[in-house]
Amino acid sequence: MFDPWFVAVAVTAVLIVGLSKSGLLGSLGVVGVPLLTLIMPAREAAGIMLPVLLAMDAIAIYAYRKQVNWHILKIMLPGAAVGMLFGWAIWAFVSDAVVLLMVGVITLLFVLDAILPIRKKLEGLPPSTPWGRFWGAFAGFTSFVSHTGGPPFQIYVLPQRLPPALYAGTSAYFFAMVNTAKLIPYFFLGQLSLHNLQLSAALAPVGMLGVLVGVFLVRRISAKHFYRIAYWLVFALALKLIWDSLNVLLN
Template sequence: MPLDITAIDPTVVIISFLAVFMVALSKSGLVGSLSFVGVPLLSIVMPVTEAVGVMLPVLICMDIIGLMAYRREIHWPNLKILLPGAITGIAIGWIFFAFISEGMVRLMVGVVTLLFCLDEWLPLRKSLTGLPPSKPWGVFWGSIAGFTSFVSHTGGPPFQIFMLPQRLKPTLYAGTTVIFFAVVNATKLIPYAFLGQLSSSNLTKSAMLVPVAVMGMLLGVFLVKRISTELFYRMAYILAFILALKLLYDGILSFL
């Protein structure tokens, strides 16, 4: 069945492109961990549960590009600690996702997004700097990363809480991040398929967004060492903060 271009809402297209483009820039290393902005932005024009389904194939395409760029820069000891916890968190997310409502998902996404914004402005994780990584600590934050990634593709903040204090060299940190989320995202394909998140409608939307993702990744890799991203970084966090408040409002409103 041919695509009816006249039925496409320009607002949906613009916001969807913006969401994917920002996530791609983030995963390229240009604007840190702003990949958490994707689902909150998409939730403006579609249900949260649909947004996470649309984003997953797009994220996997970004992972492939990242793996090509950083395939030799991986810190395996950290992955051996984090990944078992992440798989557990995904399993817990699968169990809860089958029973939670749209309002609960919005609340969870809103809370995670709000906390990450506050962490950027009041960086509590800096107090952990210098502490050696421990297996229980890594398994715990790996499981939180797996759960939040499953629910809303926002696994970056808990992952960072464990990884950043180690002060790995940037390329090693980037490579470890890429392989961690590549495994997490690939694992999510199975439960997402069972939950109907990979419907033909969602996959069609994902396919339309893949070129934007590739363009954003390539542009980000090109620009990462050429421009200052401070202003963009600050504005993106302000946008995310506003979106988090909206999600919290919508989530609370659904229970009233």
């Protein structure tokens, strides 16, 4: 049956994720799965989102195919692989609320740290390999459990002050590789059922449209305004994640 509430929430969630995939909304795409949990179980939401994310990744990679920082990817991807394996191993034991709380707290600390003078002195320095491996692992873990790898990725990459398009391209390649790697474990965990894939196919065009619109806007936004928007969005997102997760854990 046609459910207007279901359609409205699902389309909104996927559209936000699509805009985020383009690099326009920073890590706001992390709200995709939490929004979908308003209309379905969290595990089912994660399974439905994965094929949609892969469709959006394809558009983002094509749009930014010549704009990627391979050095950052070489640092972060090995850590991401470890984080995904850990997420697979504890899939049955960790709750989404706990993961979202961790992401929210770490992201809030990141935003507060970004406004301190010491952070301004460190921006632009060559990326540290151990630091990148750590945040790559965190991004891989949270991405596997609930597709919320955006904030950990940004904690390492945003201070590099890459041009907006280069940042967006690096993010697109990173998450395309991470999401592709999640296909096999998601299949064995039963997340890619026929029902989930049917919903994914219906929502994928919405997400792809969001990516295209975001790409158009990213190329027309100055770096100064881009990072101002990104930090404010990450701050608001951190507060939302903390609030939502505590509501679940304390009730």
